[in-house]
Amino acid sequence: MPELLDSPITGSQASHGVQAFIIPGSITDPALHSIAEKVAAGTPLDFDDGMALWNTRDIFSLGMLANAMRQARHGKVAYYNINRHINYSNICALSCKFCEFHRKRGEHGAYEYNLEDIYRIAGEAAAAGATEVHIVGGLHPWLPFSWYIEMLSGLRQRYPQLHLKCFTAIEIDHLARLSKLSVREVLVALREAGLGSMPGGGAEVFDDRVHDEVFKGKLRSDGWMQVHKIAHELGIATNATILYGHVETRAERVRHLIKLRELQDEAPGFQTIIPLSFIPDGSELGHLPGPTGLEDLKMLAISRLMLNNFAHVKAFWIMQTMKLSQVSLDFGVDDLDGTVVWYDITKREGGAGNKHQEQTVQDIRRVIMEAGYIPAERDTLYRRVIRNGAEWSVENT
Template identity: 35%
Template sequence: MRAVLENALDVASRGDRLDRDQARVLYEQAGLHELAGLAHGARMAHHPDNMVTYVCDRNINYSNVCSCGCKFCAFFRAPGDEQGYVMEHDELGRKIEETIAVGGTQILMQGGHHPDLPLLFYTDMLGYIRTTFPSIHVHAFSPPEIVYFSNIWGMSVREVLKEFIAAGLHSIPGGGAEILVDRVRTAVAPNKCNTDAWLGVMREAHQLGLRTSATMMFGHLDTPEDRLEHLFRLRELQDETSGFTAFIPWTFQPSNTALSDIEPATSVEYLRLLALSRLVLDNFDNVQVSWVTMGPKIAQLALFYGANDFGSTMLEENVVAAAGVSFRLSREEIEFLVREAGFTPRQRRMDYSLVESTGAESSTGGAA
């Protein structure tokens, strides 16, 4: 059995492409430090400049009303709930102004599956942002949202995307991926789009010129084999389109959810998956830490497990916070952690182009 592992270690150390059996044996049997060394080597091959990037942005949840009822979500409110909200333009504008004031370059905007908002609500919102804040990059609407809009408005996914692009959408976040295995998706989010539909939105977006990120939320009802399937489905689509900018895995936070009896994944489990993802996703340029779920010190350690990006100095984060996790970092703290690890911090945009220093005050927030 060690011979099988040695072969997989050798393939990974040469930087050759791993097949599923090799990835499985590394995930299951390689020592943690072995995985770390291989992943860090792959990371340095992609980014030999010793730089760690981050983006200055804000997560804006334009609505918390959602008909999906996902078991892992503590943030949503069902349609008709008195705690549900839909954000007005003046509040949205205030949040964007605050973001720009601290050197922010983008907003990450997501809502729920709201059954009563028409296409015009979304195109008006995008148009308002484009007209009022032309410098801000709009990174918005996860694939499940796009599929939901397509269904309730009687439009194709491509038609919805074209409408949003025309109104001012610049890129799409990788939210709603959870685990790209239908058995798991049916168990934890039965009203959310299936795996092929999630990947289909990303394919259409890439074909229309939108760049997107990709994510994984693991440690709920998924198995190690499910996580492998997720990684290989992403790698296959990236081979086809080259449209993903980055991969961001994080661990499920069970507090205040319908799955609160699940034991949270450990830091070691997170680091193993992160390292494996850097090795499997050889066609992804960037892998991002998730300090908003793991905390600053584990995120700093993750820079030696394959990650080259520290995520975001978000001014706010609501969804993970609703599950009782509320790590906060300023821009100065992120830059300190990166430097303390021996890397050079640099602010970036969504497409990973670099931003020159603005001298703005530091912001507070999480990662996305």
Template identity: 40%
Template sequence: MSKSSIAISSLLEKAVAGERLTSDEGLAILQSHDLASIGAAANAVSRRMHPEPFRTYNIDRNINYTNACTAVCDFCAFYRPPGHPDVYVLPMDVLLKKIEETVALGGEQILLQGGLHPKLPLEWYEEVLQTIRQHFPQVNVHGFSPPEIHHFTRISKLPLQTVLERLKAAGLGSIPGGGGEILVDRVRKQITRGKALTEDWLNVMRVWHQLGGKSSATMMFGHVETLEDRIEHLERLRQLQDETGGFTAFICWTFQRENTDMDHLPPAGAFEYLKTQAVSRLYLDNIPNVQSSWVTQGEKVGQLGLLFGANDMGSLMI
């Protein structure tokens, strides 16, 4: 056994025992190619944190209320610039119909997200939330990623806390971790323009948590970032969780290149996905749940994810 494999083994034992990894230690594990050992350690941590003999999933639906977006993200195949003929804003009756269909299938939550629309006022979003609560009070609205909320502060010219208080009063239940990508400004500036930077993203989550709200955290990797950037991203999440305790789950996935301006990049692949998710489970010792991203990785790799640190399969994506 080489010195490097012995060192990695000791780091994995440290994480399994519940001791916190440093950023250098997390990076050393991420740089290793011993997928089996890393996965076994992540699975051991997951089983220690979740000894119950089952794993979970959500019955919910992703509803995109608009595809108009003032940001330009090279990795996004969804958005359309304002004024484009394909731009839409979902009518309220269509949105309610989608929720009705979700409830009929046993759903209790919707993921409500969209682009950064330049003209919709804060009152529009409040009305959407109020209408959903009026018709479906049992449904949790997991909605509006930090870049969207940061955008709301700019269009309303109101403080972040005021915007979040108003959204919460209108019926916002929790916030998704979308728009996190990689929480390193050098990377963010390479792949997106006109969108929230690292501190903006973190501060939305911080203030939401201070108001008693819960949220998920995400990471989209496998593009222009380095392994060091992935660890820095995890470190920023862990630090904020130490501060607020408001993250309930972490989800990571690989960059999906089809129909994007970055489609020339090679795909990250299942090996890199499983290793990165496993390292995330080892590193994020204060976030209780890790979701496997079967939607982006496919069913088989998604199932494997349950042996590489995940304890939840996430959404069924009705």
């Protein structure tokens, strides 16, 4: 059993460059040697490098390279947070084929929370010591823009300590159409009401073929990137995702990552890449098998290696499972997300209406320590949290 590490964290714990963590003699695939040199030199990997990483059978060298990049940034620290997801409604104007969540109004299983429901849930989260609520939903056809403003301002007034991470780029674009405001005006209004940052959902795969086959009608990649670019220009931090393991090719995944890296260069503001493993259960693509564990590990490691200008790579345990997320800490991942509690959008092996999906802090910390890493509670903006039960503050940096 590995040594359990649970020491206080000082600084970044990352005192060495990438090169210090690369073991060239262990690489058995010759195609990875030039990639190792680029990783050591901090040179961005190109499309051919990305494909070589996908095609390699030398999974341990792939992990070693991704982990070199991870350790140079974060040392042995692995982050988590105490959060609560609130999916305010599954009523959606669209019907993306990969989505098991959406319903039309009146359809069996359709729901919408009212503002009091949302305040109550957020209040439970705040009382339990959460630092963040993560709020996303379907593209509700009738809720007015003022409802979203009222939701945020009501939450901020009641629970000023909670960071409000809300609305994918798809929802922001929807709100702009609904309100007849520009995306910039919508983001400014939401920020004034309490928006703290944006999650990274809705990116799916940046490719028109995949878009037209699986999520036609949804914002295209240029629109998604434009929303995030404007958010970054306004100083709103965001995350990014890729939904992999359905109809896309490996080449399309690599191009997606390169587009994200280019946008980060152009308009910095992404904190974290969150590769989302497609869960077919209950969706129109339920006949597909979904990614295997090896594909999950490769996707996480390749994301780390391709996105050298992203600070963090997260394994979202709901998608990759906590068991594989634990292993992924040796494959470039530095963040395991958080307690979540309820997540209505998807659930492995079917939810049967019950989407209670919760990890305790003790379990998250145990998983991290057993893997040989140091658990560090963070807030949404990756500041270290100093905690005393449900009371908390952030470390001065």
